[in-house]
Amino acid sequence: MNIWWIRRDLRLTDNQAFHEALKYGEKVLPLFILDKHLLKSHAEKRQAFLFSGLHSLKQDLQRLGSDLIIRKGDPETEILRLVEEYPIQKIFAEEDITPYARRRDHSIAQRIDLHLVHGIGVHPPYAVTRMDGKPYNVFTPYSRAWKAFPFLDTLSVLPAPVVLSPIPNLPSEEIPELPNSSLFPANEQEAIRRLNSFLDERIFAYSDSRNRLDEEGTSALSPYLHFGMLSPRLVYNEAIQAWKNSHDAIARAGCETWINELIWREFYQSILWHFPEALSQSLKAAFRNIVWRYAPEEFIAWQEGNTGYPIVDAAMRQLASTGWIHNRARMITASFLVKHLLINWQEGERWFMRSLIDGDLAANNGGWQWVAGTGTDAVPYFRIFNPVTQGEKFDPQGKYVRKWIPELANVPAKFIHKPWEMPTAEQQKYHVVIGQDYPAPIVDHRIARERALQMYKKE
DNA sequence: TAGCTCGTTGGACAA
């Protein structure tokens, strides 16, 4: 009997690890281990999504005649115990890329036959390198090499099994109960449904609509990709198909832009693989000695969406409430914390990891280092998002702001992104007195911008 | 090797 050890690949369609296990021997034991590190984490929304996903996967497996065994504890201990108690030959698992996962798997592989199969991206994080074998540090050349990289067998997607052998009756823990957000039902069928709905229509307008905060222009597939409810190569194949079906240049550009986002995902996976130290420090050595501001009250205002800048606050409140925000909202809020408040980007990174339903170490760290200008890529330090301009550009009527900041619901569009400019009479008229019903800006944009420019110039 | 080009996502300001 073999074990399919499930970690971040909660799917049956195009699951290489599961497929390999079945190829090797008909009897496969699907296993998930509730790692104590996972249970200790404070990322409740992400946990709830995962637990709900495990419930669905268990049902799917049962429907096919198999089951899902849940164990709780240290993975190495649990695996070794299973191997001792049952006639297990091999363990198949999808290769994970975080430093913790790599240490864990390395240690286990020394004790038993652990067969790691790639599947977290279309290409493995170590595969796309420069000619001299060194990793790329800049996205554009990476993406060129990614596209040119031979696809091997990745173009053929593995179908889900239709029937499975029953597994022996062995003890299994309960999956913890934690209510999952109704916004992201956690199962493979839903993931595929959402992918199809995006590819049928919205992808063709993606190059423009992806920036809009007041429209659903993005695919919002990130939680599904993070937990492997969608296979990256299936997603990529389908996107290529959409590209082929495009009727005009705009539609093609939409597909290309979205495919680039998939490549970004893998670019940051590659960065994390080659530079795991990025998780604890700035990638650029020059930025490791920055003295960030200690401003706990401002940090709390940021977390709670009380900075006085509507676009920042709307996003932070949406994040706290739903666990998901638009990529542009992530950039605006991150830029505000780092550039306007001069608070260490790592504080923000940690808060995002705790709050996000799709929180992914590679993508989150890559995104924060990009915004802070401390990452591999040379981002001009003078690139500082203006929260008013960004709001006016990407939420022109203030629809998004009004949705998440009810205090501002009646404010006219002209002032929606800068309510402090409203004359007192109008503030009273619209029932939002600034400094009373809604905070005044905690920093002045012009002053904060100058301060950030000065500080970054010194580094 | 040397030289050249380029770098996801911006903003301010002048004309």
Next chain:
DNA sequence: TTTGTCCAACGAGCT
């Protein structure tokens, strides 16, 4: 209102 220019400089990556 729109458009162009500047804001630094450097190192990655390519030819």
